[in-house]
Amino acid sequence: MEILQTKQLTKSYGVTAILKGIDLTIHQGEIFGFVGHNGAGKSTFIHTITGIVNKSSGSFHIMGVSDQQLNQIKSNIGVMPDVANLYHHMKGIQFLRYMGKLTGDTRSREEYETLMKEVGLEHVTKKKIKTYSFGMKKKISIAQALLGNPSFIILDEPTSGLDPESAIHIRCLIKRLQKQEKTILLTSHNLDEIDKISDRVGILSDGVIKKLGPPEYLKTNIEAGCRISIRTKPVLPEAAVQRLSSEIGISLSFLEEKESHTQVQIGSEEDIPLLVKELTASDFLVYELKIEERSLEDVFMNA
Amino acid sequence: MIHVVKQEFIHSFKSIRSILIILFMTVVSYQSASFIQENDTFIQQAIGMNEDESALYTVVIVLLIGFFGFLFVFATSHDVINKEIEMGTMRLLVTKVSRIEVLTGKLIGTMLFWIVTMSISFAALTMIAGSWFPKDYMQSLVFIFYIVSFVLLISTLIPKSTLSMFLGIIFGITLPIVGLTATIIDRWYLSPFKYVLPYHYLDGPIFLMIIPLGISCIYILIAIYLLQRKDV
Numbered sequence: 001m002e003i004l005q006t007k008q009l010t011k012s013y014g015v016t017a018i019l020k021g022i023d024l025t026i027h028q029g030e031i032f033g034f035v036g037h038n039g040a041g042k043s044t045f046i047h048t049i050t051g052i053v054n055k056s057s058g059s060f061h062i063m064g065v066s067d068q069q070l071n072q073i074k075s076n077i078g079v080m081p082d083v084a085n086l087y088h089h090m091k092g093i094q095f096l097r098y099m100g101k102l103t104g105d106t107r108s109r110e111e112y113e114t115l116m117k118e119v120g121l122e123h124v125t126k127k128k129i130k131t132y133s134f135g136m137k138k139k140i141s142i143a144q145a146l147l148g149n150p151s152f153i154i155l156d157e158p159t160s161g162l163d164p165e166s167a168i169h170i171r172c173l174i175k176r177l178q179k180q181e182k183t184i185l186l187t188s189h190n191l192d193e194i195d196k197i198s199d200r201v202g203i204l205s206d207g208v209i210k211k212l213g214p215p216e217y218l219k220t221n222i223e224a225g226c227r228i229s230i231r232t233k234p235v236l237p238e239a240a241v242q243r244l245s246s247e248i249g250i251s252l253s254f255l256e257e258k259e260s261h262t263q264v265q266i267g268s269e270e271d272i273p274l275l276v277k278e279l280t281a282s283d284f285l286v287y288e289l290k291i292e293e294r295s296l297e298d299v300f301m302n303a
Numbered sequence: 304m305i306h307v308v309k310q311e312f313i314h315s316f317k318s319i320r321s322i323l324i325i326l327f328m329t330v331v332s333y334q335s336a337s338f339i340q341e342n343d344t345f346i347q348q349a350i351g352m353n354e355d356e357s358a359l360y361t362v363v364i365v366l367l368i369g370f371f372g373f374l375f376v377f378a379t380s381h382d383v384i385n386k387e388i389e390m391g392t393m394r395l396l397v398t399k400v401s402r403i404e405v406l407t408g409k410l411i412g413t414m415l416f417w418i419v420t421m422s423i424s425f426a427a428l429t430m431i432a433g434s435w436f437p438k439d440y441m442q443s444l445v446f447i448f449y450i451v452s453f454v455l456l457i458s459t460l461i462p463k464s465t466l467s468m469f470l471g472i473i474f475g476i477t478l479p480i481v482g483l484t485a486t487i488i489d490r491w492y493l494s495p496f497k498y499v500l501p502y503h504y505l506d507g508p509i510f511l512m513i514i515p516l517g518i519s520c521i522y523i524l525i526a527i528y529l530l531q532r533k534d535v
Contacts, residue, residue: 013534052394053534071401079398085391101306102399144395 001028002061003152003183004049009058011041011048018044020207021058026185026200028151031178033198034187040204042187043082046156050079062152075104078145078153083137088130092121092140095129096147103148119143120169135162142170146177153177155186159193171197225251225267231288232279236262240282248278263292304404304411307396311383311412321379325420328367332424335363336431360432361439364424368443369502373478376450377471380413382464383455384530389464393535402530410455410523417447438509445512445519449501452519452526459526459533 004026011019018041026032036042047053049060051070060067062077087095096112099105107115116125119139124132129140138161145153158174159167174184174197188194194201195215203211203218211218230236238254241264245252251267252275266272269291279286315321339360384406387393396405425440454471461467482500485493497503501515 047394047534050398052397054532074399074401077398081394081398082391085394087390087392087395098306098310099395099399102396 002026002064003028004060004062004185006049006060007058009045009048009060010056011044011053012056017056018207019048019056022207022209024202024209024212026183028183029178029181030199031174031184031186031197033194033201034185034204035189035191035194035201036187036204041207042204043156045204046079046154046185046187050077050154052081075148076150076152078147078150080141080145080153080155080158082156083134083141086129086137086141089128091126091128092116092132093125095140096144099144100147103150105147105149115143115146116140119173120166135166138162139166139170142173151181152183153185155184157187157189160189167193225265226269227255227263227265227292228272229261229263229288229290229292230279230286231261232284232286234284235260236264236279236284240284244275244278244282248274250274261288304400304408307400307405307408308412308415311409312415315379315413315416318379321416324375324379325423328364328420328424329427331367332364333427333431336360336428340431360428361436364428364443365439365505368446369483369505370479371475372446372450373453374472374475376413376417376447376454377457377468377475379416380451380454381458381467381471383409383413384458384526385462385467386458386464388462388533388535397535403527406455406459406523406527406530410451413451413455414448417451418444421447441509442505442512445516446501446505449515449519452522456522456526456529459529 002025004024006022006024009019009022009024010017022045034042034045044053048055049062049067051067051074055067062070063073065073087098090098093109093112093116096115097109100107100112113122113125116122119142121136121139121143124136129137132140138158142155142158145155155174159170162170171193174186177184186194186198198215200213201211201215201218202209235257237257241252241254241262244250250271251265252271253265255263255265257263266275272289272291276286276289382389384393387396387405393405400408421440421443425436425443429435453474457470457474458467461470478500479502481493481496482502485497485500486502486506498514499518501512501518504511504515
């Protein structure tokens, strides 16, 4: 079953187009990760499908309900907005109870406290949100998105700004939610995180989805070459990489030099033997050569 | 929607401005009624009113609302919508409930605060005078409803709360002057204000209050239309 389906969804502010015709389908029970540069349109996409901003054109359906009738299913969608959008003058538990009532959540006070415990905020239930740290605000923002037991949860940068322990805690929570048949749409700058927890990934750039698919599929379908790490004696400098590239006529570019290893991007794996031969001929002793595993970052950079 | 109403109603009472307004209205109503009670005959002779005793008791509260109504409502509620947008909390609300529910909830919550305030003032009058003034009470409520609707429209229309506060002071001073002047002086350029502002209808029979009530509903519909189109 499709939980979200967008068709040529666009959003413009004046003459500036932020979303330029997004076609996307998210299926029930999957974790869909959205990545993109700052200003790529990730948050605008979320704001558009949640009714925070009005679309410019196109259409979308959530759980089979058209965007024109979005109000009918709001209680079944959990949205985690930016931490700045909280009622900072309220106490944590008071805020959750207010949000819960708006959603039609009927849990008891004790159950609200359990929810706060679930996100790691049991020690600050009676403190005002304005006294919370950034990470705590993130957590309460996630907690309110879970109110009303929604089947579609939208999380905008859920772990950014969190300490590693809290980030792991939130990732585990997301995985737990998936086990409860929840569908999750999340955005993140942390490509490693998206890679780890998402079933499918969409790379958004300049208002359009450039790549879409499971992380493994995207990683094995990068068009341009691979990254290799070489340990030579003497250490291979950038100038030598550029010289070799022009002399032997292969696509070779210097990436970085770290701890006596030089990272280079090579056009094709087929060119590696030729590179080793030329390095030896140029008096560089090759001690180690490793093809780096492709990451989502490579996919992102190639998008 | 009921929870937005409740939140807005409780929030209204937490402001020091609101408490001061309630105190001011109650004290003035009580003191004026006591004064009238003690000097009944003298006042009636002085101003030549002897056919309608209730008008004597309620004149102060009607004047209070007439002169200070806009100013008081703007002081307490000028930011009822735009503050939520400024703080970003409107984003949170519209993901939970519809925009119409948010606006209607805010309207009812604010109105309830004024119903309580007005009821306290009229209760003070009733205690002293020993009689109830239903016509004046209803007229005052419609008058306040008109102002609350207008303030809600301004708060939806003006994105910054500082600007709506500034406009509130301007409107709070000018609208009573223009409205009352238009009621007294018959000039063509004052006619629109005479019929759009509620002052003219206070002097007539109670059913005339349906006109400011209708205008209030138009303000609310415009506010809903504006909020629906707004990116919050």
